[in-house]
Amino acid sequence: xxxxxxxxxxxxxxxxxxxxxxxxxxxxxxxxxxxxxxxxxxxxxxxxxxxxxxxxxxxxxxxxxxxxxxxxxxxxxxxxxxxxxxxxxxxxxxxxxxxxxxxxxxxxxxxxxxxxxxxxxxxxxxxxxxxxxxxxxxxxxxxxxxxxxxxxxxxxxxxxxxxxx
Amino acid sequence: xxxxxxxxxxxxxxxxxxxxxxxxxxxxxxxxxxxxxxxxxxxxxxxxxxxxxxxxxxxxxxxxxxxxxxxxxxxxxxxxxxxxxxxxxxxxxxxxxxxxxxx
Numbered sequence: 001x002x003x004x005x006x007x008x009x010x011x012x013x014x015x016x017x018x019x020x021x022x023x024x025x026x027x028x029x030x031x032x033x034x035x036x037x038x039x040x041x042x043x044x045x046x047x048x049x050x051x052x053x054x055x056x057x058x059x060x061x062x063x064x065x066x067x068x069x070x071x072x073x074x075x076x077x078x079x080x081x082x083x084x085x086x087x088x089x090x091x092x093x094x095x096x097x098x099x100x101x102x103x104x105x106x107x108x109x110x111x112x113x114x115x116x117x118x119x120x121x122x123x124x125x126x127x128x129x130x131x132x133x134x135x136x137x138x139x140x141x142x143x144x145x146x147x148x149x150x151x152x153x154x155x156x157x158x159x160x161x162x163x164x165x
Numbered sequence: 166x167x168x169x170x171x172x173x174x175x176x177x178x179x180x181x182x183x184x185x186x187x188x189x190x191x192x193x194x195x196x197x198x199x200x201x202x203x204x205x206x207x208x209x210x211x212x213x214x215x216x217x218x219x220x221x222x223x224x225x226x227x228x229x230x231x232x233x234x235x236x237x238x239x240x241x242x243x244x245x246x247x248x249x250x251x252x253x254x255x256x257x258x259x260x261x262x263x264x265x266x267x268x
Contacts, residue, residue: 009237016230024225038226045233046240107218129215157176157211164214165207 012052016045019062022131023069029126030073032115040076044069059140066127066141074119113163121156128153171201179208 023044027037047068055064114122120142127138128149138149171194177183178191195201 009234009241012237013230013234016233020225020229021223024229025223028223034226038229038232041225041229042232042236046236049233049237106214107221110214110218125215130219132219154173154176157208161204161207161211165210
């Protein structure tokens with residue numbers, strides 16, 4: 001980290017290697033496709049490199065990096081205005097309780113439904129339910145109080161439940 | 166407790182993230198409301214799907230790191246070149262950097 005802050009590009013390259021999978025995964029889950037996710041992940045790392053001096057270590061590098069990642073992803077989506085209007089999207093329901101096996105199609109439906117959530121609610125669900133962050137870490141990553149992060153996740157899950165089950 | 170408040174607790178109940186007291190309140194409400202029992206079943210299905218999705222393997226593109234390193238190196242090069250050239254070329258260089266979203 002210290003070497004990266006001093007402009008050591010090789011050291012920063014190691015940081016990218018260490019964090020590229022979760023960063024890309026969050027971009028993919030927020031944006032919904034790999035191509036946009038690749039561009040957003042790249043942009044997030046570039047911003048991280050430029051802002052390393054501003055990283056004060058009050059949160060972990062992981063949550064700091066995820067904050068940049070979420071911001072870039074949400075900005076990118078807002079810029080592209082690709083939010084699906086809900087009225088144009090008829091979600092397919094999940095199989096009933098008798099179908100215990102979750103298929104790839106079910107997972108794909110969840111990805112699609114995530115795109116229909118409000119951006120903050122989606123980010124909270126992605127970070128807590130899919131990335132396994134605690135609500136405290138989600139709050140740090142989204143720059144809000146822990147209780148707000150919980151509330152956003154609650155609303156996101158409530159919407160997902162209505163869309164998918 | 167109001168049914169709406171119970172609904173807020175249902176999510177936490179479905180994941181086992183409630184206190185003993187809260188669990189008792191939810192269970193009491195569930196025993197009296199078929200609608201809440203159906204809501205709980207729907208949340209349970211959702212959480213199974215969320216868990217399945219969380220376990221899905223999502224790999225970063227193989228060239229992601231190379232792309233990041235290349236852009237950082239290019240930015241550093243262009244910044245140096247712009248500083249050296251100065252004047253008109255510097256302005257064009259800065260414009261190019263801005264245009265390419267490198268800075």
